[in-house]
Structure formats: structure tokens, C-alpha cells
Amino acid sequence: MADKKSAKDEKTSLSGLTGDVKELVDMLKAYARQETLGPFRDVGRFIAMGVAGSVFLAIGALLMLLAGLRALQTETGSWFTGSLSWIPYFIMMFAGILVMALSARAIVKSSGGNA
Secondary structure, eight states: OHHHHHHHHHHHHHHHHHHHHHHHHHHHHHHHHHHHHHHHHHHHHHHHHHHHHHHHHHHHHHHHHHHHHHHHHHHTTTTTOGGGTTHHHHHHHHHHHHHHHHHHHHHHHHTTTOO
16 A cells, blocks of 8 residues: 555656646746747837838928928019029928938937947
């Protein structure tokens, strides 16, 4: 009878040990997923929002430049007509380059020059 009881205790302790090891492995897998996939999802969301914001900002800047061009062409009367019709395009091109330069300067300045 003592042999039956000790064999049963040994089997129980062995199954308890394998259960603990399996639980440990499952816990380590869950922890690894949490600590690796979670930050990647956060970075992906951050990048997606940044790209979306950049696209909308570019569209808005383009529309503002077109509005300025349209205003220069229609509201200046006869100043920019005939052989001077290229001047509104030049002014808006200069304004676009200025906006891009100021944006690049702000980006470099905020990153501390380490782009």
C-alpha cells in the first residue's frame, strides 16, 4: 500500500511540475508579446497619425498657394497682365519655397540638428 501511495504522489508531483513549467512558458510568451508587439503598435499608430497630418498639411498649403495665386491674378487689376502675367506664379513659387524652408528649419531646430 505504501508503494501505491508513493507512486501516486510521485505522479502528482511530476504533473504539477510539468504544469508549472507549461504555465511559466505560456506566461513568458505572453510577456514577450506584450513587451514587443505593444510598442510596435504604438509606434505604428504614431507614424500613421504623423503621415496623415503631413498629407493634410501639404494639401492645405497647396490650396493656400492656389488661393494666393488666384487672388493675385484677379484682384490686382491690370498690373499682372500681358507680358507680366508670370509674376504671380513667381511670387507664389517664392512663397512656397519660403514655407518649405521655414518648415525645414523648424524641424532641424526641434530635433537639435540630429536628423
